Amino acid sequence: MFFITSKILSFLIKPTFWILLLIISAIYFKKQRKKILLLSVFSYWFFSNSFIIDQAYNLWEDAPKSLSEITMNYEYGVVLGGFSGYDKHKNRVEFNDCGDRLFYAIQLFNLGKINNILISGGNGQLLNNSYMESEWSKDFLINCGVPEKNILIENKSRNTWENAQYTYDVLKEDKNKKLLLITSSWHMRRAKFCFDENNMNTDLFHTDYTKKEIKINFEYLLLPNSTSFVRWETLIKEFLGNIVYKVKF
Numbered sequence: 001m002f003f004i005t006s007k008i009l010s011f012l013i014k015p016t017f018w019i020l021l022l023i024i025s026a027i028y029f030k031k032q033r034k035k036i037l038l039l040s041v042f043s044y045w046f047f048s049n050s051f052i053i054d055q056a057y058n059l060w061e062d063a064p065k066s067l068s069e070i071t072m073n074y075e076y077g078v079v080l081g082g083f084s085g086y087d088k089h090k091n092r093v094e095f096n097d098c099g100d101r102l103f104y105a106i107q108l109f110n111l112g113k114i115n116n117i118l119i120s121g122g123n124g125q126l127l128n129n130s131y132m133e134s135e136w137s138k139d140f141l142i143n144c145g146v147p148e149k150n151i152l153i154e155n156k157s158r159n160t161w162e163n164a165q166y167t168y169d170v171l172k173e174d175k176n177k178k179l180l181l182i183t184s185s186w187h188m189r190r191a192k193f194c195f196d197e198n199n200m201n202t203d204l205f206h207t208d209y210t211k212k213e214i215k216i217n218f219e220y221l222l223l224p225n226s227t228s229f230v231r232w233e234t235l236i237k238e239f240l241g242n243i244v245y246k247v248k249f
Helices: 003-011 015-028 030-048 050-060 100-109 133-143 159-172 184-196 218-222 227-248
Strands: 076-079 084-087 094-097 116-118 151-154 179-184 202-207
Touching: 015 030, 015 227, 030 227, 050 184, 050 218, 050 227, 076 100, 076 159, 076 184, 076 202, 084 133, 094 133, 100 116, 100 133, 100 179, 100 202, 116 133, 116 159, 133 151, 151 159, 159 184, 159 227, 179 184, 184 202, 184 227
Parallel strands: 076 116, 076 179, 116 151, 179 202
Antiparallel strands: 084 094
């Protein structure tokens, strides 16, 4: 039920859905049409503005560490899924904007900063009956030269809480060892909370850092940018998810 509710919530947090709802409501509420349309235009501008969404991410994300700042050696680097899909027709992994999670894990392993890579991720669907993300990621790591003996997978999880829960099960014998948790900067707050609640001691390695320097130009400050809508969806999902997890768990 929690998984289904989260999927419904992921639809309702889309700014484009509410803007469309405003436009449709203007058709039915004729007396308020002008105000509703003005609110629709303002909402479109607000959620498509690059400057505003960049500042929102600046408030949410913590600064990442450089590779040189990782001075400890960790037994396990735990990579959270959600960074790829699998093209069965071409028989290849397709990475999304979160691909740095896996790429940095490979680099950290090659530098000797982590001894083993654990991939946590199923397929994110209600019924896990297909090829899982951790499984195709393991194949990818082996093809990149990471020895199979240094790769662990957890293929049952469908969300961040289950990432932590099932990772604990996999590492039960090594539960007291400090782990290096590897995930996107915007996702780290929720991930850290879940791993803390499941009694795992983690240091953090942020990837996909989105903070940007402020650019003083007309296009950046005022003109709409379609990618901002997607970034707002991600940030709102993380913000609400963080609250829901803290209330529920």
